[in-house]
Amino acid sequence: MKSIRKEQKPGSGNGSVKGQGKSKGVVPEMVRSAGETQRFGSVARLPNSLPDSVARKSAEKLNQLLADTMTLRDLYKKHHWQVTGPSFYQFHLLFDKHYEEQSELVDQIAERIQLLGGVSIAMAAHVAKLTRIETPPIGREDVGVQVTRLLSAHKLIVSDARKQARSVADDDPGTNDLLVSNVLRTNELQTWFLAEHLVHVNQ
């Protein structure tokens, strides 16, 4: 990588080369804001053989799913940090494992949106406006409440992924595969791992 030297005063020594005048030295060229290069919600034409209308619809639906998945991911990290009780260690580890898996999904969904020609939602402030998952309180909650919150978020995402998968099955099989093989299967498995903690077995 090119090193960036401190700006030198003209003629201060090292920056000037004999016979070539005075150099200003190497300085980073800060690019000022020139507006957006692609508007959120629009779809760029890419050689992916998908009609614009199909790519646009898939990108829009995936952005909703992305906002919800980012919120669920962050809910897992909050609970990983704040969990209490006799099963602290077990939940601390489980919540972090699920957090990592949700992080993988976030990247896969976001990059699917980009390869469709869309613009992925990215920043927390924007995600907060779009997500349908209820914001938890800023403080700590009981582990039973934490698990219930997570299960509710999974339920929303699972039903959305199933619905979306059906709607794009014919026109956009790549998105269908992501929704079924990754989003749906991961969320179903995590739902099982959580839900078993709340099941009371009759002896």
Ligand SMILES: [Fe+2]
């Ligand atoms: Fe940690």
